[in-house]
Amino acid sequence: MKGFRGVMSGTLILEAITVGLAVPVIARLGGGVGTAKGWTVIAVAVLLVLCCGVVRRPWAVPVILALQVVLMAFFFLNLTAIGVIGLLFLAFWLWALWLRRDVARRMAAGTLPSQQPPAA
Template sequence: MRGPRALLATVLVCEAIVIALAIPVAVAVLKVDGGLAGLVCGGLAVVCVLMAGLLRFPWGVAAGSVLQVAVIATGFMVPTMFGLGILFGVLWAGSIWLGRKAEKAQAR
């Protein structure tokens, strides 16, 4: 799955930015402990950026798919992340689909 890597990496980096921006919302608005919010959201943001670089490995797309579930789960801390996580999951799935479609077109 070489084709969609750039698109998938873009989704992950944008996702990292959104997750990182959820930290101040969790702390200031929802009164979540700053250490917990930083650990969970900050940790996931770092993992998203790292996964963007690890997409070159055969297991990268599968690991990124598991990461999408973890991002949706941040909705238990910041409820808006349920919707945003689902949105990024749809972007992730769409990127995989478009990448496979492009690979088939190039093979012809």
């Protein structure tokens, strides 16, 4: 599953960039970057980048999902745009985790195309 760790790291970087690009939204609609909302968004973006270094740890996936919940909490802080970012990336993470589970199940069963004998 080394390839999945690469997908996770790439997605985390893309998500951090997306969250970082939402900082002007905070500056305009959220009362400013110096507010608690602004610092929280910046902290989440930094934590997303730092998670790239720990994707091989067993606790990385729960931490990543918790960061998605933090982003979705912005729905309740009247910053719908940030909440939508969290919702979209949560949907991706759930799909990617389902896909990883399906590939692992198929690997164990020996039904992946790469595990089949070559046709004669």
